[in-house]
Amino acid sequence: TVVPPCCSQDMGHPVPVIHHTDLYHPHNDPDDHWDLATLYGLMTRGNIDLKGIVIDHPLNAAKESNEPTWGDPALCAVGQLNHLCGSAVPVVVGSSNPFDPDTDYASSGSAGSGVDFLLQTLEESLEPIAITVTGSCRDIAIAGKAAPDLFQEKCRGIYLNAGTGTTDQSKGANQEWNVLLEPEAYRAVFEIPCPIYWVPCFEAMDFRVATYGSYWTFNQREILPALSQPLQNYFLYALSRSEDPKWLRYLDGKPDPDLMKQFSAQRRNMWCTAGFLHMAGLICDMEGMIHFADSSVESVFSFEPISMTLGSGGVKDWRSDPQSTDRFIFKVRDVERYPCAMTAALKTVLSEIAPSEVKVRIEDATGPLVSRTFAILKDRIEHRCSARVIESASDAEIVLTIDADL
Known part of the structure; x- marks a missing residue:
């Protein structure tokens, strides 16, 4: 070799x-x-x-x-x-x-x-x-x-x-x-x-x-469903020949399930x-x-x-x-x-291309407390760190998924 x-x-x-x-x-x-x-x-x-x-x-x-x-x-x-x-x-x-x-x-x-x-x-x-x-x-x-x-x-x-x-x-x-x-x-x-x-x-x-x-x-x-959601959207934008001029904002949110089904089959x-x-x-x-x-x-x-x-x-x-x-x-x-x-x-x-994650563990937390804590953390991250929170997970553990350029 x-x-x-x-x-x-x-x-x-x-x-x-x-x-x-x-x-x-x-x-x-x-x-x-x-x-x-x-x-x-x-x-x-x-x-x-x-x-x-x-x-x-x-x-x-x-x-x-x-x-x-x-x-x-x-x-x-x-x-x-x-x-x-x-x-x-x-x-x-x-x-x-x-x-x-x-x-x-x-x-x-x-x-x-x-x-x-x-x-x-x-x-x-x-x-x-x-x-x-x-x-x-x-x-x-x-x-x-x-x-x-x-x-x-x-x-x-x-x-x-x-x-x-x-x-x-x-x-x-x-x-x-x-x-x-x-x-x-x-x-x-x-x-x-x-x-x-x-x-x-x-x-x-x-x-x-x-x-x-x-x-x-x-x-x-074999690969597309396993990728991070923003990267899935990157591929969907290309594969669908999207005419949406908002190519950056297209990366946000949940991937279109119909497009995921269509292109995962190819x-x-x-x-x-x-x-x-x-x-x-x-x-x-x-x-x-x-x-x-x-x-x-x-x-x-x-x-x-x-x-x-x-x-x-x-x-x-x-x-x-x-x-x-x-x-x-x-x-x-x-x-x-x-x-x-x-x-x-x-x-x-x-799989290396994925948003960053910040996990906060809350012991013996109730649902409302978790929601309020998440809201506070979301506000502080977005306004003090120039980042944008994309999604979260509830219960006793909060997962803040943020843009990778933080």
Whole structure:
């Protein structure tokens, strides 16, 4: 197993991360909302330090469809999770201009806010940063061509969630969605002089769990009902393609039972969870328990050192190469147990995103006394601590559930 250079246990503090995504509202595929919440969960656990989020320009993915069926970058989703986690992760929108392999980006000036943000964040960081790519490769490719030396010095690894493990054209080699968004940019990422952790979305384009593909699926009822109510509302807002402009207040109160029933019954395709864990210096055992990457337990996934040959459309060929130190491919070590393990791990990470609780024990209390005590505590918390009480439990124990940013 390749132990990532960004192992949080070795570093003694969270791994700095930039997340690049095609996150929209209304969504194209809501797996991106699950992925974003996963990163916030890892940040809440103390495994990563999310330095920023770059969202693909909405017209990026419309090249073959003229007009996208999805909405604009989901800045509201970032705002919701920032609020729930008491954080202030910055978000920018990527370039609207396609990657041009013949352009000298190093001398052509600004290439857009997304690229500028990437380069500035790398430049100002005191330590190398990990980058996740779960959408188009456009901004990463432009940034890598503009400042290859900066990536060599300051990027500890690019986790590239794109492509297929197979190189057989008859099985869909280089025909995966994220590749087709911009094939030349996809190819260019592999030329950036930093470690590349390649996470093919599929082994072949058949939506099956396989050895060299990260794809897995779960039923949303396995996780959604177990999450905190504000986080449930975050998902319901995205899954229902809500048009409610009050996206922050949508997090309040009880989740809509009809929407919970509707969306708990749906299956969700996923691709990025294992790569996120590895990036954070973590592994997942066969039962879905999370451990530090240098643990002796057997992980359900690994990264295999490889050497590769590039073609005009992306990866032409690759082979296992134990001597490689900067190119790796994702590998499922147990195809049968991988989906259940990922489901358990995802549930564990997302369970970290929950409101804070303050418990007050009242001995031999009567109902009216508990109610009056709760009212007093609620008033003091809301007016003196700039927090808002969401719910309570009665009887002899009062539970005040408050916003996490207290």
